Amino acid sequence: MSDILDNIAVVKSNIRAAAEKSGRKEEDVIIVAVGKSVGVNKILAAAYAGINDIGENTAQELSQKYFEIDIGLNWHFIGHLQRNKVKNVIEKVSLIHSLDRMPLAREINRRAEKIGKTINVLVQVNVGEEESKFGINIKEVEPFIFEMASLPFLKVKGLMTIAPYFRNPEMVRPYFSLLRNFKDDLSARNLPENVEMNYLSMGMTNDYEVAVEEGANVVRIGRAIFGL
Numbered sequence: 001m002s003d004i005l006d007n008i009a010v011v012k013s014n015i016r017a018a019a020e021k022s023g024r025k026e027e028d029v030i031i032v033a034v035g036k037s038v039g040v041n042k043i044l045a046a047a048y049a050g051i052n053d054i055g056e057n058t059a060q061e062l063s064q065k066y067f068e069i070d071i072g073l074n075w076h077f078i079g080h081l082q083r084n085k086v087k088n089v090i091e092k093v094s095l096i097h098s099l100d101r102m103p104l105a106r107e108i109n110r111r112a113e114k115i116g117k118t119i120n121v122l123v124q125v126n127v128g129e130e131e132s133k134f135g136i137n138i139k140e141v142e143p144f145i146f147e148m149a150s151l152p153f154l155k156v157k158g159l160m161t162i163a164p165y166f167r168n169p170e171m172v173r174p175y176f177s178l179l180r181n182f183k184d185d186l187s188a189r190n191l192p193e194n195v196e197m198n199y200l201s202m203g204m205t206n207d208y209e210v211a212v213e214e215g216a217n218v219v220r221i222g223r224a225i226f227g228l
């Protein structure tokens with residue numbers, strides 16, 4: 001378990017350096033430790049090392065760990081979300097990173113209204129327009145966001161992307177900077193009341209330093225924390 005402590009120290013110091021390059025501080029970046037297929041003990045170790053945010057990509061794993069690790073962590077849903085699973089995660093999540101279609105938005109809104117809670121979401125953008133990835137293309141984001149005005153129990157907090165994979169993270173930089181500029185342009189628009197552009201969730205083990213340099217303020221890191 002001490003390796004998890006060491007890993008987190010390394011990740012934090014890398015994030016500090018990257019944040020400083022973009023004129024920000026380490027505390028401006030939220031580290032979501034991605035716990036998919038990671039056991040409860042390792043997640044607890046990460047929590048003791050100062051991690052407050054855990055990401056899961058299945059409703060099953062999130063629900064199970066949410067009950068097993070009852071220490072007030074923030075749970076993030078980061079995977080593809082099926083409509084029939086919304087009811088299982090809605091009361092547990094702090095943020096859903098993967099809103100990518102209207103029927104899902106309507107279902108989240110419907111369930112949220114039932115429990116009287118507003119649900120925070122990010123719109124997942126397929127910044128590389130890859131067939132293999134979920135998310136909506138950049139040019140569809142703006143009309144999508146304006147449709148959210150009719151769903152008052154949703155609160156859009158920003159954008160998320162899973163960038164194309166390159167072994168050399170420098171190759172990903174243009175995709176991150178594209179999304180960052182797009183987000184800044186959107187922020188300057190007159191957005192619906194339930195839409196704000198506070199968060200940019202981008203960067204994983206391979207590329208989080210570049211992502212932070214390019215403006216990410218949420219990174220989702222699995223292997224660099226829990227082991228490769």
Ligand SMILES: *Cc1c(COP(=O)(O)O)cnc(C)c1O
Binds near residue numbers: 036057079205220
């Ligand atoms: C698995 C996963 C991550 C973390 O990936 P690592 O390469 O292990 O850091 C981040 N985001 C999503 C959506 C994931 O599924």
